[in-house]
Amino acid sequence: MKLLNKRNKNYTQVFELFTEESWTKNYKNYNKNISLLFSGKKNEIFVEAKEETITYFIGLGKSDLQNFEFQQVAVKFSQAHKKNFLAVPTLLLADFINEKQFEEFVKGLVLGTYYYPFEKSHIFWSDKFECHFGNLSQKKLDVISNRADAICEGQTACQDWLNKPANLKRPNAVNAYLKNLAKKNQLKYTVFNRKKCHELGLGAFLSVNQGSAYDAAFTILEYKTTVKNAKTFGLVGKCVLFDTGGISIKASDNMHYMKSDMGGATAVIGALIYASQMKLPVNITAILPITDNAVSENAYLPSDVITAYNGKTIEVLNTDAEGRMTLADGLSYLSKNYKTDVLIDLATLTGSSVRMFGDTCGALFSNNENLKNLLIKIGDKTNQRLWNLPLWDIWKDDFQSDVADFKNISMKPIGDCIIAAKFLEEFIEDHSNWAHLDIAGVAFGNVGYAKDKAATGYGVQLLADLIENYH
Known part of the structure; x- marks a missing residue:
């Protein structure tokens, strides 16, 4: 236009x-x-x-x-x-x-x-x-045109990848797209396959991938500015291409919606497109731990004890709590290998957040008051709203394990989105400016362009605004 x-x-x-x-x-x-x-x-x-x-x-x-x-x-x-x-x-x-x-x-x-x-x-x-x-003025209209083009490019990419059926977004297809995207937008592209992940010790991510017929693709995209002393953002997006639940298999009703389990990753991709096309004066390191969660003779099992990248051990009680396993390694790898001013992970993580908020807002957890308030403000501004929930240490007691450092779920039928956030906090390596966004209820739902549930584009405009205006 x-x-x-x-x-x-x-x-x-x-x-x-x-x-x-x-x-x-x-x-x-x-x-x-x-x-x-x-x-x-x-x-x-x-x-x-x-x-x-x-x-x-x-x-x-x-x-x-x-x-x-x-x-x-x-x-x-x-x-x-x-x-x-x-x-x-x-x-x-x-x-x-x-x-x-x-x-x-x-x-x-x-x-x-x-x-x-x-x-x-x-x-x-x-x-x-x-x-x-x-x-x-024409000058202002040109600025508006560039901004609108970039955000629309990012959001439509987010929606399209989330809407694709499972057989059209195998890891090789997603990474072929990301590789081309990196070339087009001057991003640095790195991917670790299953063998390399094993060498690096990405055990939590690999535990989910081991049941898959497809190779792991722990993918890193980096956007760098030439501006000195620019802020650096670390983004981790859950990228489970299809989630059967693994051995703890989901009910067949509505399982076809599990093609939407990469909503965190698609939001990150959309924000990267916006930042790179607008040439924003920031640095971004994004990690997308790409895999599916499949049922096979090699799938990880309830009672397995897994060693994550940071050396902490995890007792698996439910293989359908796979998102926090992949995010754990994504967060700890990013925190240990990159210096970032802001660390954010996004994930279609828990049914708990859906039951709590429906499609009204995402669940927000943060260990930094300023970041929490800013995200809430931007959520209201963009209508990609967030509601803050606590990270009290009392919740940590609910996922202590007798045979490992942690269990991957609590056995209590309450507060799973909080348990998941407290679990992930163990893998941010004491980062002081972190936020976790559980967007399970808002990334995929009722939309005006489709008869059935489909991608909303949630997260792209939220992240883009944060990255562009963070001080």
């Missing part, structure tokens, strides 16, 4: 935005029949087709709506009408919106074109589509 500072010609396609208040003030300037069918309520759309012009009246609702709501409205509008838009210069009329609100609306227009399998075939992805908005 090309954004241009024009507003001085006749247009065959017009998008007009109204709040309820602005429509009340202006409806007299329009055909009276329109006021019977349109009032400016949120997500309300009225299409007026004349011989020379098609005008889309778009309702925003109350005038005090937050910035992210402009994106929400635009996504729904785009999803509903994307097949009807014309590849012609289009005037966007909304005198009352500011620069940030306009940016969010543009993002929503483009993100609303997503479907699976995704191709950038819609006119909004092409420079041939011009959106004319005379309220901002």
Whole structure:
């Protein structure tokens, strides 16, 4: 989409935005029949087709709506009408919106074109589509265009990989994509196979992978800036390509949704795309421990005792608690081998967080008050919300083991998302600025572009905003 500072010609396609208040003030300037069918309520759309012009009246609702709501409205509008838009210069009329609100609306227009399998075939992805908005300078519009392009590129990649069926995202396919992505975006790409992981002592990750028919792929992506003294972010994304539960096999009902168990990794991938395309003045080291969790004669077993990368031992009580095993080695490897100012892991980790929050927000755990508050603030800002839960040491008692340092679950039927966070805390190597995000309920769910549950894109805009604005 090309954004241009024009507003001085006749247009065959017009998008007009109204709040309820602005429509009340202006409806007299329009055909009276329109006021019977349109009032400016949120997500309300009225299409007026004349011989020379098609005008889309778009309702925003109350005038005090937050910035992210402009994106929400635009996504729904785009999803509903994307097949009807014309590849012609289009005037966007909304005198009352500011620069940030306009940016969010543009993002929503483009993100609303997503479907699976995704191709950038819609006119909004092409420079041939011009959106004319005379309220901002061309310089500001160019900045908005670059930012919108980068975030939409990252979020659609996140959604597409999460939506792929299991047979289309084997480890070799994912890593072929990541290798090409690294080349395109000047990232350093490193991958450890099963043999190399064994040499390095990545025992917790390998315990999950040992039941797989596919080789391990412990993958590291690094983005580096030329800016001196830049902040460095360490990101670990759970990347279980398909989760059967292993020997502790899941019920067959809804198991097909377990293709979504790499939601943490896809959020990290999307954020990396944004950071690299925007050339942000930061450094990022991202670790994606890629494997599936399969049932086979080689699969790890309940009662196994595993030695993790940092030397701590883990008694396996449930092989379906595999995400924390892979993350444990990801966190400790990153912490021991890289110096980072911020350490964050994201994972579709526990049913506990889903039962607690549904699709309302992710569960947040942090050992740093400033980072916790910042993530909550950014979550509210981007509508990728988080709710803080405690990391009290009393929870540590619930996963003590008689035969190892820890059990991988508690036997109590309560608080598993907290137990998982306390477990992971044992592998951050005393990092003082860490956060764990359990996004099981928000990464995959009901969406406007699909009949069934599908990828929401959660985490990309949250991480992108954090990385871009962290001080």
